[in-house]
Amino acid sequence: AQRVTQPEKLLSVFKGAPVELKCNYSYSGSPELFWYVQYSRQRLQLLLRHISRESIKGFTADLNKGETSFHLKKPFAQEEDSAMYYCALDPVFGKGTKLTVNP
Amino acid sequence: DTGVSQDPRHKITKRGQNVTFRCDPISEHNRLYWYRQTLGQGPEFLTYFQNEAQLEKSRLLSDRFSAERPKGSFSTLEIQRTEQGDSAMYLCASSLPLLEQFFGPGTRLTVL
Numbered sequence: 001a002q003r004v005t006q007p008e009k010l011l012s013v014f015k016g017a018p019v020e021l022k023c024n025y026s027y028s029g030s031p032e033l034f035w036y037v038q039y040s041r042q043r044l045q046l047l048l049r050h051i052s053r054e055s056i057k058g059f060t061a062d063l064n065k066g067e068t069s070f071h072l073k074k075p076f077a078q079e080e081d082s083a084m085y086y087c088a089l090d091p092v093f094g095k096g097t098k099l100t101v102n103p
Numbered sequence: 104d105t106g107v108s109q110d111p112r113h114k115i116t117k118r119g120q121n122v123t124f125r126c127d128p129i130s131e132h133n134r135l136y137w138y139r140q141t142l143g144q145g146p147e148f149l150t151y152f153q154n155e156a157q158l159e160k161s162r163l164l165s166d167r168f169s170a171e172r173p174k175g176s177f178s179t180l181e182i183q184r185t186e187q188g189d190s191a192m193y194l195c196a197s198s199l200p201l202l203e204q205f206f207g208p209g210t211r212l213t214v215l
Contacts, residue, residue, distance in 0.1 A: 006145075032201050034203060034204075036204075043206045043207070043208060043209075044146070044194070044196075044204075044206040045206070046203040046204070049203060069137075082144075086145050086146070087112045090201070090204075091136055091144045091148050091151050091159070092148050093138070093147075093148065094145055095144055095145040096144070096145040
């Protein structure tokens with residue numbers, strides 16, 4: 001069965017600082033991994049998926065099959081990045097990390 | 104198409120009553136998912152369908168929960184004999200296989 005672990009429940013950084021949200025997974029097959037974001041009072045929405053290898057809002061994520069990780073990174077955090085971030089291995093979601101970017 | 108819709112948006116019920124929620128997915132999406140989310144937690148997987156077939160059901164889902172998608176379009180989630188611990192946001196999402204999920208606004212259930 002799939003399992004997704006996001007070890008940090010809360011993450012706080014200052015504007016302009018780099019940010020990394022960790023995600024580890026457990027799955028015997030070929031993983032289809034996603035990052036979703038939920039801004040305050042909004043629906044969950046896709047941020048990016050590993051298969052597309054694109055950068056959305058400055059975020060990137062690299063699949064590391066050896067370490068079974070799919071960490072989300074952004075070199076310079078912005079205040080509008082403050083939100084809940086969920087790593088997902090379809091159909092299972094991690095418990096999420098609340099990112100706060102301070103001015 | 105306006106996206107995934109859910110009805111009702113809010114439901115307040117007394118313990119022991121049955122409740123039913125409806126989800127209308129994006130029309131061309133053949134996958135439909137149900138999740139439960141409590142405050143500060145991630146979406147907890149309940150079940151999902153591909154067309155009308157229920158492909159997977161969480162072991163966490165008690166026998167009081169049942170979901171249907173009779174014609175491969177809309178879906179219903181029924182909770183029988185509700186308990187206070189069932190109070191949560193119930194989310195529905197739809198997708199094409201292996202592609203991103205599109206989420207509905209959720210149904211907030213309060214069991215008194």
